Amino acid sequence: MRLLTHNMLSSNIKGVTNGFPLRIEAEKVVEKVVEMNADFLKKMFEKIDWKAFADASRAMGYAELPEEADSSMLESDEFLQRYHHALLELHLEEGALICPETGRRFPVNKGIPNMLLHEDEV
Amino acid sequence: MKLKQLEGLLGGLQQFPRPKVELEQYPTGPHIASRMLYTAENSFDDVSNKVVADFGCGCGTLGVAAALLGAEHVVGFDVDPESLEIASLNAEALELDMDFIQSNVMDLQWRGRVVDTVIMNPPFGTRKKGADMDFLSVALKVASEAVYSLHKTSTRDHVKRAALRDFNASNAEVLCELRYDVPQLYKFHKKKEVDIAVDLWRFVPASL
Numbered sequence A: 001m002r003l004l005t006h007n008m009l010s011s012n013i014k015g016v017t018n019g020f021p022l023r024i025e026a027e028k029v030v031e032k033v034v035e036m037n038a039d040f041l042k043k044m045f046e047k048i049d050w051k052a053f054a055d056a057s058r059a060m061g062y063a064e065l066p067e068e069a070d071s072s073m074l075e076s077d078e079f080l081q082r083y084h085h086a087l088l089e090l091h092l093e094e095g096a097l098i099c100p101e102t103g104r105r106f107p108v109n110k111g112i113p114n115m116l117l118h119e120d121e122v
Numbered sequence B: 001m002k003l004k005q006l007e008g009l010l011g012g013l014q015q016f017p018r019p020k021v022e023l024e025q026y027p028t029g030p031h032i033a034s035r036m037l038y039t040a041e042n043s044f045d046d047v048s049n050k051v052v053a054d055f056g057c058g059c060g061t062l063g064v065a066a067a068l069l070g071a072e073h074v075v076g077f078d079v080d081p082e083s084l085e086i087a088s089l090n091a092e093a094l095e096l097d098m099d100f101i102q103s104n105v106m107d108l109q110w111r112g113r114v115v116d117t118v119i120m121n122p123p124f125g126t127r128k129k130g131a132d133m134d135f136l137s138v139a140l141k142v143a144s145e146a147v148y149s150l151h152k153t154s155t156r157d158h159v160k161r162a163a164l165r166d167f168n169a170s171n172a173e174v175l176c177e178l179r180y181d182v183p184q185l186y187k188f189h190k191k192k193e194v195d196i197a198v199d200l201w202r203f204v205p206a207s208l
């Protein structure tokens, strides 16, 4: 699972009101190089919750993103590289996503988070 | 990529080894899947450089097709872990980076509308009545640009009414009618394959 996916999902347990962002527990992170698409990154910048993204990247062991970002930074190639790397090249392979409100763990195995709910959570 | 080439690559994907009837697991054949995504890309520009979600992705055929056509980020969702494992192997075999999430698409909570396009071949609802309409309702809340889906032609009027009236779609259009060979998954089917008419739909969600 890449951080772009992490940025769009909340904890889905019934009754949870502040389910975003899911906390990341990383046991194994893999990196896969993909070509950078600057236009895509610029478009996504509007949609991303930057704070959650930067925190998530740190949980994945990548500490190169600024705490806060504004659209003027998109002019910098170095910034785009880091943003690209964190958003699309880091994969959470083994670990867990944790509901920020209830502490419920959603395990991640072979890169696939299991977000199926138990009967009493739906 | 040419249509023929896309169809060829999809034809090489591994499909459900043991289809689970209660989940309506039948793959979208390479003929239909390639046309569905090819049209989305070439007639509507809804695939390349987009964030695409594949609802009920099964072994990943539709999502793989989107990734092959240049989607920037593809996420497949399915309840069934076995299918997801195959889907992820299918993606790997073609050197595509795709994400997969094991979940019931009805139960997900989304932050904002990050997804541009939803593609799906939902359960037709032969097992769980209304399943295709439930999928559509969620898809129209998640996508910001378009939803592509297959529904039985016999339900055309109903689909259109529900999409526009109940799910707030701003547009609902049948792009073409296709013949779908649903394999003999059901004991009560006498023939080996059942050829049914399905519509390929494009829906536009209400603008925010």
Ligand SMILES: C[S@@+](CC[C@H](N)C(=O)[O-])C[C@H]1O[C@@H](n2cnc3c(N)ncnc32)[C@H](O)[C@@H]1O
Pocket: B023, B024, B025, B026, B027, B028, B055, B056, B057, B058, B059, B060, B061, B062, B077, B078, B079, B080, B083, B103, B104, B105, B106, B120, B121, B122, B123, B124
């Ligand atoms: C008709 S198959 C389509 C499979 C695949 N998309 C394809 O085109 O080859 C429907 C898929 O939806 C999945 N499914 C059924 N109900 C679901 C639900 N509530 N949430 C997520 N997936 C579901 C099934 O496991 C199955 O893989």
